[in-house]
Amino acid sequence: MRPVDYIPRIRDNYARLGFKAYNWVINPDTAPWAPLRKPLSQCRLGLAASGGVYATGQVAFHYKDDTSLREIPTDVDTKELRATHFAYDLSDARSDPNVVFPIDTLRRLVRDGFLGGLSSRFHTFMGGIYSSRRVTEDLAPRLTARFLEDGVDAVLLVPV
Amino acid sequence: MTSARDITRAVNPPRAAFLDFPLGHTTGKPHAPDLQRRILVEALSSFETMTAPGSMKELPFRWSEDGEWKAKAFAEGDDRAPRHDTPQYQDEEDRRMAEQGNSTSCSICCS
Numbered sequence: 258m259r260p261v262d263y264i265p266r267i268r269d270n271y272a273r274l275g276f277k278a279y280n281w282v283i284n285p286d287t288a289p290w291a292p293l294r295k296p297l298s299q300c301r302l303g304l305a306a307s308g309g310v311y312a313t314g315q316v317a318f319h320y321k322d323d324t325s326l327r328e329i330p331t332d333v334d335t336k337e338l339r340a341t342h343f344a345y346d347l348s349d350a351r352s353d354p355n356v357v358f359p360i361d362t363l364r365r366l367v368r369d370g371f372l373g374g375l376s377s378r379f380h381t382f383m384g385g386i387y388s389s390r391r392v393t394e395d396l397a398p399r400l401t402a403r404f405l406e407d408g409v410d411a412v413l414l415v416p417v
Numbered sequence: 418m419t420s421a422r423d424i425t426r427a428v429n430p431p432r433a434a435f436l437d438f439p440l441g442h443t444t445g446k447p448h449a450p451d452l453q454r455r456i457l458v459e460a461l462s463s464f465e466t467m468t469a470p471g472s473m474k475e476l477p478f479r480w481s482e483d484g485e486w487k488a489k490a491f492a493e494g495d496d497r498a499p500r501h502d503t504p505q506y507q508d509e510e511d512r513r514m515a516e517q518g519n520s521t522s523c524s525i526c527c528s
Contacts, residue, residue, distance in 0.1 A: 258484035260422045260437050266491050274495055281427055288431040288470040297464055308441075316515045317504040339507040343498035345441040351507060353447035362444065362453045371458060411464055413457075414430075415418045415443050 282389050293411060299373040303409035305400055307384035308350055308357030308417040309342035317341050318383040324396045326403070328378040335361055344385045345417050357417055376407035384417050418443045418460055422473070431470040434460035438480045439490060452478070 264281055271279060293300065309318050311327045318325065320343040329338070338358065340350040350357045358381065366372045380403055386392055404412055419425035420443050422435045436443060436456060445453035456478060463474045480486060498505075506512045 258487060260435070261487050261490050262423045263421045263491060264423050264427065270491055270493055270495075273493070276495075281424070283427045284429040286429075288429055290431055290470040293464045297461060300464075302461075308443075311511075313511055314514050314518050317506045317511060319502050319504055320498060321500040321502040339511055341505045341507055343500060343505075346439075347441070347507075349447040350441060355450070355453050356442045356445055356447050359444040359453060359457055361450065362457050365450070365454060366457060366461075372461070413418065413461065416421075417441055417443055 279387070280389065295410065297372055297411075298370055300410035301374045301376055301408065302363065302372050303376045303404050303407050303412040304359075304363065304379040304415065305404075305412060306358045306379070306381050306415040306417075308340055308345070308381070308415070309383050310338055310340050310350075310354060310358045310381040313337045313339065320383070320385070322386050322388060322391060323383040324386055324391055325382065326396070326399060327381045328403075329358075329360075329381055330378055331360070331364070331375045333360065342383065342385070342417065357415060359413075359415065363413075373410075376404075376409050378407065380404075419473075425473065429471055431472075432463055432467050433473040434463055434476055435473055436460075436476045436478060438478070439486045442480070446480075 268278060310329065311317055312329055312333055315327050317339070318341055335354060338354040340347050340354060340357065355361050360379070363372065363375055367374055380400060382396065386396070418436060419433050420436050420438050420440055425433050425435065445456050456476060459476050460474070463472070
């Protein structure tokens with residue numbers, strides 16, 4: 258069965274509901290390319306995830322164009338992770354955060370020697386920011402600066 | 418990673434790995450650590466095998482035999498929560514813990 262075409266489906270659904278049409282991000286230009294310069298088994302990996310994950314003790318995300326970031330220490334106890342979001346079914350993410358924030362999976366891949374290591378913190382935020390300008394001009398540069406500080410060789414992006 | 422192939426094709430990142438699962442499961446099924454591991458091994462291997470920007474690897478995993486979930490995904494109605502502009506905690510206990518550590522929470526908020 259072919260993959261879901263979300264763009265036409267969401268466009269039609271919103272039109273029926275009387276919502277304003279969403280401006281999808283379309284980048285026709287070829288993306289920049291940074292080749293990986295060493296094997297994964299020697300790389301330090303960073304992670305950014307948009308599923309609204311926070312750790313206990315942190316302020317939770319809100320649901321209206323929240324562009325803030327949370328940093329999650331990569332030695333966090335998985336039991337201390339929480340998920341909040343307005344636009345997807347949270348039941349599985351709350352039962353096992355690894356479905357949108359693969360912390361145990363990545364720690365295991367380091368133990369197995371598949372990855373060289375992880376940065377000391379991962380970064381989370383809310384998806385569903387309905388302004389691509391705020392993401393491009395505000396959120397993305399802050400996220401990039403953090404990855405540069407973290408000294409990572411590669412980054413895994415996990416949207417929802 | 419992506420579970421929305423057409424949206425990611427439009428965004429056109431340098432590398433992508435497509436997992437054909439319902440949204441909210443970008444890196445696997447809950448409580449299935451071996452599957453989660455296989456998914457990330459397949460996806461991360463792309464760092465070593467892809468050679469050109471715009472590549473997308475289709476990961477060889479299925480959510481279910483029949484693909485019935487696809488009929489329902491975003492098909493009709495609106496089941497999103499209201500767009501509250503105050504913190505939305507998973508548990509009330511989380512709110513209490515965050516408010517106790519008020520000084521650190523503020524720097525997180527404003528960062």
